[in-house]
Amino acid sequence: xxxxxxxxxxxxxxxxxxxxxxxxxxxxxxxxxxxxxxxxxxxxxxxxxxxxxxxxxxxxxxxxxxxxxxxxxxxxxxxxxxxxxxxxxxxxxxxxxxxxxxxxxxxxxxxxxxxxxxxxxxxxxxxxxxxxxxxxxxxxxxxxxxxxxxxxxxxxxxxxxxxxxxxxxxxxxxxxxxxxxxxxxxxxxxxxxxxxxxxxxxxxxxxxxxxxxxxxxxxxxxxxxxxxxxxxxxxxxxxxxxxxxxxxxxxxxxxxxxxxxxxxxxxxxxxxxxxxxxxxxxx
Numbered sequence: 001x002x003x004x005x006x007x008x009x010x011x012x013x014x015x016x017x018x019x020x021x022x023x024x025x026x027x028x029x030x031x032x033x034x035x036x037x038x039x040x041x042x043x044x045x046x047x048x049x050x051x052x053x054x055x056x057x058x059x060x061x062x063x064x065x066x067x068x069x070x071x072x073x074x075x076x077x078x079x080x081x082x083x084x085x086x087x088x089x090x091x092x093x094x095x096x097x098x099x100x101x102x103x104x105x106x107x108x109x110x111x112x113x114x115x116x117x118x119x120x121x122x123x124x125x126x127x128x129x130x131x132x133x134x135x136x137x138x139x140x141x142x143x144x145x146x147x148x149x150x151x152x153x154x155x156x157x158x159x160x161x162x163x164x165x166x167x168x169x170x171x172x173x174x175x176x177x178x179x180x181x182x183x184x185x186x187x188x189x190x191x192x193x194x195x196x197x198x199x200x201x202x203x204x205x206x207x208x209x210x211x212x213x214x215x216x217x218x219x220x221x222x223x224x225x226x227x228x229x230x231x232x233x234x235x236x237x238x239x240x241x242x243x244x245x246x247x248x249x250x251x252x253x254x255x256x257x258x259x260x261x262x263x264x265x266x267x268x269x270x271x272x273x274x275x276x277x278x279x280x281x282x283x
Contacts, residue, residue, distance in 0.1 A: 025155065026068075026157045027072060027155045028159075028160065028265075028266055029072045029074075029156060030045060030071065030160045031077045031162070032045035032074065032076065032077065033077045033078055033079075033082050033162075034077045034110050034219070036081030036082045036085040036093055036094070037090065037091045037244045038163055038236075039164075039246070040236050040237065040251065040255075041164060041236070042082065043255060044162050044258050044259075046075055047256075047259065048071075048262065049073055052066060061267065064267075065267065065270070070155070071266075072148075077109065077141055078109050078141055081093070081095050090245075092106075093108065094106030094109070095108075097138070097140075101126070102127060107126075107133035108131055110215070111130055112136065112139050114217075115175070115221045115222040116221065117135075117217045121175070121214040121215035132216070132217050145219075149223065153226055157228065158228065158232070158269060159219070159220065159224075159228045159230070160234065160265065161233045162233075162234050162258070164235060164237065165235060165236060165238055165242075165243055166239060167204065167236070167237060167238065168203055169191055169192055169261070170206070170232065171183070171185075171220065171224075171232050172207065172224040172231055173207055173224075174214065174215045174216070175214065175218070176209060176214070177209050178209075179207045185205070185206075186268075187264075187265055189205065191232075191261040193264075194260040195258065198253070199257055201237065208221075219233070230268075234258060237254045238250070
């Protein structure tokens with residue numbers, strides 16, 4: 001691994017140095033592990049970084065993406081909850097923050113964003129799995145990511161959050177039964193088509209509320225409301241047979257097919273740039 005890292009300094013600078021990377025290029029944010037028990041998420045984020053490092057200059061699509069876009073990867077969003085799911089409760093979902101009035105711990109990090117906070121699809125009770133928290137961005141994990149995205153929103157053009165399970169690709173809105181006005185769903189369609197090409201796994205796509213369920217305070221709604229035009233949440237394999245207990249044998253194919261979908265979304269950003277060279281002259 002060290003030889004790969006030393007040979008790919010340019011990629012590492014793009015992936016890991018926000019102060020350098022955000023100055024010129026369009027950016028893509030990917031986070032995984034928002035919900036602790038969804039282990040396939042962190043596996044994918046690590047897979048993405050591995051593929052980015054190892055396939056640069058060998059894979060023409062990946063090379064072009066890394067040359068023209070900056071990718072910011074958060075492998076484990078909910079670190080404390082993720083650790084707790086490994087050591088204590090395999091099906092733990094929330095963060096591990098303390099509550100001074102209840103013995104219950106944690107907040108649903110995907111109900112804690114400042115957009116229709118604690119409305120339909122979220123709970124105000126600290127013991128519930130969908131607890132929205134005492135106030136928006138109460139969780140340090142959510143607050144830190146929101147702060148970073150707000151700071152760099154001028155260049156941040158895609159927000160992708162990796163979840164499980166359901167085999168879906170979702171986009172806003174989550175908090176109401178409506179699609180984004182004038183939204184062209186070709187990006188989602190291209191992504192699920194690319195994913196299907198790997199192993200023939202079918203994904204549904206559409207607005208989160210109508211495709212999955214209504215939820216308020218979600219990260220994709222917040223990203224879109226804060227000016228990030230492409231906001232997606234993946235619900236990876238499977239549809240319930242294994243659920244959160246996806247076997248080891250399915251990690252590689254799930255990550256490989258999801259990588260195709262993410263590359264399709266990112267490639268769409270480049271096509272959009274190339275149609276307007278005056279506006280995006282740095283591409």
